[in-house]
Amino acid sequence: MRLKTFSKGMLQRVGVAQALIHDPSVVFLDEPMSGLDPIGRREIREVILALRAEGKTVFMNTHILSDVEMICDRVAIIVKGSIRKQGSLRELVGEGECATRIVVEGLSVEAAESLESGLGARLRAAGDRIAIEVDSKAVEAVLRVVLSSGASVVSLHRLHPSLEDVFMAAVREAEGER
Numbered sequence: 001m002r003l004k005t006f007s008k009g010m011l012q013r014v015g016v017a018q019a020l021i022h023d024p025s026v027v028f029l030d031e032p033m034s035g036l037d038p039i040g041r042r043e044i045r046e047v048i049l050a051l052r053a054e055g056k057t058v059f060m061n062t063h064i065l066s067d068v069e070m071i072c073d074r075v076a077i078i079v080k081g082s083i084r085k086q087g088s089l090r091e092l093v094g095e096g097e098c099a100t101r102i103v104v105e106g107l108s109v110e111a112a113e114s115l116e117s118g119l120g121a122r123l124r125a126a127g128d129r130i131a132i133e134v135d136s137k138a139v140e141a142v143l144r145v146v147l148s149s150g151a152s153v154v155s156l157h158r159l160h161p162s163l164e165d166v167f168m169a170a171v172r173e174a175e176g177e178r
Contacts, residue, residue: 007035008034008035009035009036009037009040011035012032012033012034012035012036012040012044013036013040013043013044015032016029016032016044016047020047020051024056025055025056025057026056026057026058026059027051027056027057027058027059028059028061029048029058029059029060029061030061031061031062031063031064032044032048032060032062033045033062033064033067034062034064041067045067045070045071048060048071049071052071052073060072065162065163065164065167066163066164068089068163069089069162069163072089073088073089074086074087074088074089075087075088075089075092075163077092077166077167077170079170079171079174080174082174084170084173084174085166085170089163092163092166093160093161093162093163093165093166094160098136098158098159098160098161099133099134099135099136099158099159100133100134100135100136100139100156100157100158100159101131101132101133101155101156101157101159102131102132102134102139102142102143102146102153102155102156102157103126103129103130103131103132103153103154103155103156104129104130104132104146104151104152104153104154105128105129105130105151105152105154106150106151106152107130107146107149107151108149108150108151110149111145111146111148111149111151112130114145115132115134115142115145115146118145119134119138119141119142119145120134120135120138121133121134121138121142122134129154132146133159136158139156
């Protein structure tokens with residue numbers, strides 16, 4: 001059977017197999033999940049994670065940042081041929097400001113106004129609930145206002161920046177340097 005008769009996904013699998021056939025200690029993969037269906041993406045991801053677990057070094061080039069977040073422990077962001085940011089995933093996504101989203105029920109109008117004007121919270125109606133976004137430093141003060149008003153907390157979630165957020169900031173920085 002000739003390779004040219006294979007689908008793009010099958011060709012991707014063959015390419016990864018060719019890269020691994022001699023059991024290298026360092027592997028370079030260029031867009032290894034391009035053209036794969038969800039099952040193929042999972043299979044290739046598991047292969048890459050297994051290689052890492054074996055102590056092999058895997059360099060992966062991709063534009064799919066969610067794949068990077070699931071697989072990589074170190075990242076370099078390249079914009080226009082220059083490394084703009086690099087480090088562990090935790091270092092990179094930890095660079096942005098962290099906010100918190102608190103979803104509440106039964107918040108009075110007065111309490112909502114107090115949160116917006118006094119604490120700089122951003123409120124958004126979500127059905128019969130209110131989603132409150134606030135800088136993480138102000139969470140305790142927001143909770144005091146919410147609970148003292150008789151409202152109840154439905155959920156509280158810290159909002160961390162994604163790798164896409166970090167990438168877009170690096171692109172904006174590069175464009176600002178022109």
